[in-house]
Amino acid sequence: MLDVARLVEPDRVHRSVYTDPAIFDREIAEIFEKNWTYVGHDSQIRNPGDYWAVQVGRQPMILVRHQDGTPRVLYNRCPHRGNMLVGNLRGNTGKVFSCSYHMWQFHTDGKLESLPIPRGYEGTRLAPESGACDIKRAARVASYRGFIFCSLSPEGPGLEEWLGPAKVAFDDMCDRAPEGEVEIVANCFRVIQQSNWKIFLENQLDAQHPSVTHESTGRAALEVQRELERERGSYPLDYHFLSAFATTSIPKWDQFQTINYPNGHCILTGYMGLRPRDPDTLAYEAAMTRAYGEKRMEEILGVNNHHVLIYPGLSVQPPLQQLRAVRPLAVDKTLTEIWHFRLKGAPEAIYRRALGYYNLVNSPSTLVNADDLENFWKCHQGLSSDGGEWVSFHRHAGNDDEADGIVTSRFGTSEAPMRNQFRAWKDMMGAGR
Amino acid sequence: MSTRDEVEAFLFRQAELLDGKSWQGFIDLFTPDGVYWMPASPEQTTWDGVPSIFAEDRNLMTVRMKRLTHPHAWSQAPMWGTSHLVGNVVVESDEGDEIVARSRFHMMEFRRDASRHFAGSYRHHLRRTPEGLRLKLQRVDMVNGQGPYEYVLQAWV
Numbered sequence: 001m002l003d004v005a006r007l008v009e010p011d012r013v014h015r016s017v018y019t020d021p022a023i024f025d026r027e028i029a030e031i032f033e034k035n036w037t038y039v040g041h042d043s044q045i046r047n048p049g050d051y052w053a054v055q056v057g058r059q060p061m062i063l064v065r066h067q068d069g070t071p072r073v074l075y076n077r078c079p080h081r082g083n084m085l086v087g088n089l090r091g092n093t094g095k096v097f098s099c100s101y102h103m104w105q106f107h108t109d110g111k112l113e114s115l116p117i118p119r120g121y122e123g124t125r126l127a128p129e130s131g132a133c134d135i136k137r138a139a140r141v142a143s144y145r146g147f148i149f150c151s152l153s154p155e156g157p158g159l160e161e162w163l164g165p166a167k168v169a170f171d172d173m174c175d176r177a178p179e180g181e182v183e184i185v186a187n188c189f190r191v192i193q194q195s196n197w198k199i200f201l202e203n204q205l206d207a208q209h210p211s212v213t214h215e216s217t218g219r220a221a222l223e224v225q226r227e228l229e230r231e232r233g234s235y236p237l238d239y240h241f242l243s244a245f246a247t248t249s250i251p252k253w254d255q256f257q258t259i260n261y262p263n264g265h266c267i268l269t270g271y272m273g274l275r276p277r278d279p280d281t282l283a284y285e286a287a288m289t290r291a292y293g294e295k296r297m298e299e300i301l302g303v304n305n306h307h308v309l310i311y312p313g314l315s316v317q318p319p320l321q322q323l324r325a326v327r328p329l330a331v332d333k334t335l336t337e338i339w340h341f342r343l344k345g346a347p348e349a350i351y352r353r354a355l356g357y358y359n360l361v362n363s364p365s366t367l368v369n370a371d372d373l374e375n376f377w378k379c380h381q382g383l384s385s386d387g388g389e390w391v392s393f394h395r396h397a398g399n400d401d402e403a404d405g406i407v408t409s410r411f412g413t414s415e416a417p418m419r420n421q422f423r424a425w426k427d428m429m430g431a432g433r
Numbered sequence: 434m435s436t437r438d439e440v441e442a443f444l445f446r447q448a449e450l451l452d453g454k455s456w457q458g459f460i461d462l463f464t465p466d467g468v469y470w471m472p473a474s475p476e477q478t479t480w481d482g483v484p485s486i487f488a489e490d491r492n493l494m495t496v497r498m499k500r501l502t503h504p505h506a507w508s509q510a511p512m513w514g515t516s517h518l519v520g521n522v523v524v525e526s527d528e529g530d531e532i533v534a535r536s537r538f539h540m541m542e543f544r545r546d547a548s549r550h551f552a553g554s555y556r557h558h559l560r561r562t563p564e565g566l567r568l569k570l571q572r573v574d575m576v577n578g579q580g581p582y583e584y585v586l587q588a589w590v
Contacts, residue, residue: 187474187484189484189486191581192584194583216499216504219503224495359487363486363487365587367497370584373508
């Protein structure tokens with residue numbers, strides 16, 4: 001039995017939590033295959049039979065719209081001989097899943113529909129009608145404002161209880177739509193990081209790194225932005241997404257805040273100031289006022305979150321409608337699945353902002369994450385060495401404010417989010433039990 | 434010189450500029466309103482308003498170039514290089530000053546002890562100008578463009 005309790009101290013962790021394959025195996029079992037995992041959005045599976053293949057922990061799963069209209073999550077495995085039922089990332093299976101090996105067929109809720117030759121099981125230990133020939137289902141499926149999650153464990157808190165205040169990720173995103181909901185753009189960019197999954201999560205709320213890691217992009221964008229401003233008097237908001245790295249100095253990052261919730265979830269408050277006074281924004285605000293009234297519109301647009309991290313596998317940027325799902329592949333290999341959304345009822349120009357961010361920051365040609373991924377790889381390599389045993393999360397330790405289990409950092413560059421993530425990690429890994 | 438010869442010379446020159454990391458030279462092959470586009474999926478018909486792997490006008494290309502050449506572009510520190518092969522050139526149309534040509538490419542990239550391969554089709558929408566052929570739109574469809582990326586694409590393909 002691994003003694004994980006000894007690897008995590010309140011202000012530092014042992015490097016093996018990133019590099020030990022045995023710890024990774026346990027994380028998959030205890031964290032990824034027990035907690036709630038985001039599997040997709042309602043608008044991704046509009047019609048009965050629409051499906052997407054998705055990995056939950058190490059389990060290949062299928063998210064499918066059942067004939068009755070509800071989303072279901074099934075193991076992608078035929079109960080007969082183990083063949084995967086779908087081999088594509090996405091599609092429409094019609095009314096049934098048909099196994100390509102022996103044509104066992106299943107309803108989209110997993111129930112056996114038919115065997116090609118029903119006779120042959122009399123007197124055997126297998127009773128096809130008993131449920132023994134159904135596709136295994138995820139233990140629990142739940143959704144919140146159209147975002148669908150599953151848990152492979154029948155036990156544990158319900159989705160909303162588990163999300164707690166971090167459900168603001170979805171409220172903040174959906175409320176920004178005049179119609180109160182978002183629609184997924186059916187394109188998933190997949191980028192693999194050559195590093196442990198936790199390195200990415202830590203980076204998402206690390207306000208110390210952007211001015212350093214992204215200096216080159218910030219500077220480059222700022223130069224072109226200034227040139228455009230001189231020539232035309234204005235520049236597209238896209239440039240601001242990038243130049244903010246150059247215009248936000250390291251000390252300025254301290255003015256932002258991180259809010260750290262139970263279960264490892266955290267928020268980094270916003271820094272980009274995404275309410276310019278241009279005609280597009282004003283038209284959008286008018287649509288929001290028509291939908292919600294002025295007071296509520298101000299409340300909604302006043303929410304100022306940059307990243308909401310839903311531990312252990314989801315990074316959401318509500319004001320720009322971006323979502324990254326984390327799928328750990330190995331101790332040193334992490335897949336991110338990257339999506340963006342359209343605010344229903346908002347003008348096209350507002351969608352273009354989300355799209356601009358998606359293309360420039362989150363696509364495989366990212367002008368930003370190229371340097372993050374370089375750091376992640378270097379981090380993982382360094383942590384694999386004997387050059388040191390501990391990873392420091394001491395910054396502003398003891399200087400955070402804590403009330404009701406919620407830790408609020410007084411400084412944006414506090415390493416409170418990392419300490420908070422490991423508090424949850426330790427608990428989920430069984431060290432607290 | 435036939436149109437095909439003219440187009441081939443352009444394509445070979447463009448590949449050479451990429452492999453030589455002559456970023457400004459690459460950008461200068463585009464018209465002032467030229468766009469470099471790598472669609473997110475093969476069904477897309479326009480770069481405007483849809484997710485793209487690249488959708489860059491000359492200004493955004495300049496941001497990319499300035500990033501690549503900045504001394505603190507950390508991911509540029511490891512040695513990396515590419516080799517492009519371009520072939521199967523077909524001139525689809527040649528009317529007035531406008532030429533449309535398609536071709537296939539294969540690019541091998543070497544970065545920090547690892548090789549990656551990208552291959553697919555180019556579609557060049559070219560214009561005859563006093564300076565020679567210039568690109569209004571380059572469409573790049575990679576056959577492996579929709580798969581998971583081991584690391585990212587730092588420069589144009």
